[in-house]
Amino acid sequence: MIKEIMNCQKCNMCNNQRPLLDKVEECDVMWVGLSAKKVDNIMDEIPLSTSTRSGKLISEMEAEVCGCKFYKTNVVKCLPLSNNGKLRYPTKKEMDLCIVNLKREIELLNPKIIILLGNNVIQSVEKSLKVTFDKFNDYEYKLYKHGDYSFLPIHHPSYISIYKRKNKEIYIDAVKELIISTI
Incomplete structure (x- = not known):
């Protein structure tokens, strides 16, 4: 499976950087961001790492939930670069x-919860699954069951880190409570 993704050549972005993937082989919670970031060595890095704003905030949320296994990924595994x-x-x-x-x-991986980070990710998953998730109000997030999976659309962590810093704890608590109540 991972080998299949690592060898993906559906578009030219694999020429910019091979797919960036997490090393975890099982999880309770899957975080889904938009796309890979530039790294020196894809074998030493993972998506949504703590070297990014998003990764730092995700790490804070993970620290609040003991006993869970987390996996981080992106809709787009390779590096999108401009000309x-x-x-x-x-x-x-x-x-x-x-x-x-x-x-x-x-x-x-069969995660118990798939957390969709931000509108671009949410819209991409909605289109692919042919579903519609309600727009969230403030930090009132809710889980959506689709088939065997539970999806949790939320604000992108970088949006919170940049524009809504004062509400960071409210954001963390809202996500944490949904994870705990589901796992």
């Missing part, structure tokens, strides 16, 4: 091509 070599948002087409890899990870 001038700068990190960019992946296109809808790139997300559509790569969502197959996310679905495969979900099937193999």
